[in-house]
Amino acid sequence: MELPILLSGPIIRKVDPTQVYIWITTSKDFHIEADLYQIGNQTNKGDKQLQVRTKLKSVRLGKQLFVHLVHITPSQENLPVDQLLGYNLFFTRGSNRYDLNSLGLLSPDNPNSIIYGDFSYPTFYINSKAESTILYGSCRKLHGKGQDALAKADEMIAQKPLDKEARPSSLYMLGDQIYADDVADPIFPIIQEMSHQLIGDEQEDLSIVEPSLKRSSLKQRITKIQGRQFIVEQLCKFTSSNAYNHLMTFGEYATMYLLSWSPVLWQAAKEENVLYTFEEAYQNNLVHFTFPKKATSLKEHHDEYLQRKDRYHEQLLDINQFQQSVAKVRRLLANIPTYMIFDDHDITDDWNISLEWKKQVHTAPLGRHTIANGLAAYWAFQGWGNDPSRFDQTFITAMKQYFKGFHVGTPAYKYWLQTLEEFQSWHFTAPTTPLTLFLDTRTLREYDSTSKHVKWMNLIKETAKTPKLIGEKGWELVDQTLQDSGWNKGEPLIIASPAPLYGIGLIESFFKNNIYPFRALGVPVHYKLDFEAWKYNIEGFSSFLHHLKEWKPSECIILSGDVHYASNVKADVEINKEHLTIYQLTSSPMKNMSFEGLFGSLLKLIVWITTLRQKGKTVNKYYDDQNHILKESDLSHQSGNVVWKEKISYQSLEHGTIIETANNLGLLTRTNKAIQNMLLLDSNEQYGRFESLPLKKKEDC
Structure with a gap:
């Protein structure tokens, strides 16, 4: 073809x-x-x-x-x-x-x-004014529920394309631009076919990476719909619970990007008749079944057949809805400067979530290979355009040599693998006004191998600590990047962090105090629920604040995604007699509403309680040199000296709640007086608007 x-x-x-x-x-x-x-x-x-x-x-x-x-x-x-x-x-x-x-x-x-x-x-247009308008958000899954918020942004610009006062000057994509670990059943055959068309017969032979794949049972299931969960868990050592169709080869990752950003491969798939109905996929023997169609398992096979069919049909409806708007997304990306940073799903869910995870995957050749493919695809489709100067000729040569033939096990392959695993410059600055610093919170992590006590009911167990999202060495690299950008201390600064520095405190505390302790009993909740907020490692959170203190930005705006809700938080921080005002704006998901089912209902209840407790109020917290977070009532019997204290306030949307859980894309409008954050929503309302945040003057900081 x-x-x-x-x-x-x-x-x-x-x-x-x-x-x-x-x-x-x-x-x-x-x-x-x-x-x-x-x-x-x-x-x-x-x-x-x-x-x-x-x-x-x-x-x-x-x-x-x-x-x-x-x-x-x-x-x-x-x-x-x-x-x-x-x-x-x-x-x-x-x-x-x-x-x-x-x-x-x-x-x-x-x-x-x-x-x-x-x-x-x-x-x-290239914005040079202090006033700026920026789109930002994260988490865009092809078969996610609801409308695509990126398409909403295209429609907004289409209404007044000449109006530079309202038209955004930049788009920040803050992670999970694709879901490599959560691939819809109907597009798995498309990815298989189009990957072969794109890469050709040169596509890497995974059985050379992992000889177990030569076994007939695994060889068959790896190319079938819902056939990869066992392979990914056992041979890659990944922990995603939705890895039935996990991307593995470079061509598969590349195809997913092309499907996400352009209508071209969708049209090619229709012409090749590879967008199957479930019945067609079943008749063509493209679906993996735990219970094959044999006389001894007819009942089990029939039940499994119905489950597969229902899942397939539901996802096909969501995929068809996605296709209807992907041309709008292509137009948007052609008309606005765009900067992108990864989070976990761009590679695999739980990527580098713990030292244990990292060690296990590193010892699994197929796991290392899959992550390298994800990183190589991220470079080609996202990272390279952020700041091409960060990728020297040595890096590009390593990519080119491997892409010539995808020959696994050769010196070119080993060099390619080493280059990607050792690369430490995924973070970057964007030459926006103000300057924007994009943080890599995935490969610059630091892990504490010492255990901590976790109490659950009357039991006390030891469990590994959550990681610092950026470790000491990582901060040194970030400091140097910021210095090399020409940014000067005391100037305004925007920071793009995939995970928010400030989330909604009650939600984070609920998870930490009531859900995380189940890990002490062997329940892998850290993998299921992604305990990766900055505050889950208070030393890492504190190091972020200390770097802000050293940089002394006259204005600090942090833009984030990840958490599948939108919020506005203002934090006034006093650290070593220095004062910081931090504006944390969070927008997520673009297309992947998650507040569904029993767990979603629980989260909505927490949100409702949070809104009632926090609306119009401020939260005061203190941190001492014994690594304790204290409330004001605890200060009289504290055991250490206060290192920093913070006053947190949550801004409300027009309809009263402090968070928005529908698909959304943040629209930050910054003037010399205030920050206005509006949401492009997946709803009939079209827009959601947070309360305006007045900016402090430089002399007040």
Whole structure:
């Protein structure tokens, strides 16, 4: 099958007055050049072509898969700021030449068009003003419930594409851009087929990585729907409970990204007739059953058949809904500078959640291989465009050499694996106004091997501590990155942390005090519920505050996702006689509502109690040098000296609650006086608005 020329993109990545990066994937190797225009108005009057130079970096990922970074720089002066810029791309291969227009993407009549209104080109702008508007969020699962919040953002821009006062200048994707460990049944055959088309026969042989896969029983089930849970648990040593269709090969990870960001492979799948009904998948023997269809297990097989069928049909409805809006998401990404950082699901659920997990997976060749594939795909589809300078030629050469043939066990393979495992520069700064520091809270962790006592009823057991999300060595790397960015102490700073520094205290305390102790009895709740908030390791939380104290930002905004609800928290912190005001804004999920069933009802009850207790109030807490968090009533008999104290207040939405659990995307509007956080919602309301947060003046800090 010959795939379409453009597979995904274009996506606007890093931009500043000196350069623009555009990311794109194609099915053939092209030389790509770009034109850049200063946009006059929406009626195409006054568009001015700018004098620019184009450099291209390309990597062959597979037989029909090439990833490109188009680097555009001005020939003389800097690029215009605070003005709409448009672009076109030109693809040359031999005597064949195409551009975005000839490929149909600049036609307003094409449902897959990437332009807004009557513009001739996709557009964006480089913001230089203190006032800024930023979209941010996380957690986008293809078969997640509800509408895609990214599509809501596209619809918002489409209403007033000329209005730069309201139009966001950047989009921050804060983790779980894909769910590698939770793949819907109906798209598993699509991933299998399209992965082979993209990569070709060169796709890696997993049985060389893990010889057990040569056994006929495992060899059959690894390619079948719902066939991978046992393999992932036993051979990868992963702990995801939804790993029935877990991505494993590089081609599978790559295909998932293409399905997430573009309608192209969806159309190809329909043309190849690989978007099956359950009955078709069953007839083609594509579904794994614990109880095969034999005379001795007809009853068990029938019951399992009905369970598989119900799950498949439900997910197919959600997938069909996703397809209807993916073209809007592609248009959004083509018209806004976008920065991305991973969380666990981009690789696998529970990634590096504990030292025990890390050691077990590292000793499992198939586990190491799968994580490396996930990281390589993250680099190619997300990380490379954040700040290309962080990936030197040595890194890119390691990727290229392995992608040439995916030969497992060769020196190129071992070097590729080592390069990914030892790389420590996934964190980065984005040249936004203010500057944004993106934190890597997955590979820079620090683990404490000493045990702590956990009390449950009248029992006291020992269990491993939760990790510091960034360890001492990690903070040194982050400090150096911030220093190298040109940011100066005392300037405003935005920090993108996948996990919130400040969540909703009552929810975190409920889990820590009432759920986490079950781990002492051998229940793996830390894997089931992801105990990874900053405050679950108070030393790690405290180190974050100490770094903020050293940086002394005149204004500190932390943007986060992960927790599947949206909230606004303001924290006034006093640490070593220094005062900090922290604004924690959280938006999640984009498309993966989780407050369902019994567990969801429990969380909603906690939310209701939290709202009643905390609305309009502040919470005062203290931390001493004995690693204790204290309430005000505890101060009279404290055993140590107070290291820092905090006053926390929760902002309410217009309808009264302090959190939003529907699919949402945060829309931060920052002026020199206040922060306004609005949510683009998956509901008829369209928007949710938090109370405005007034900013302190620099002299007040």
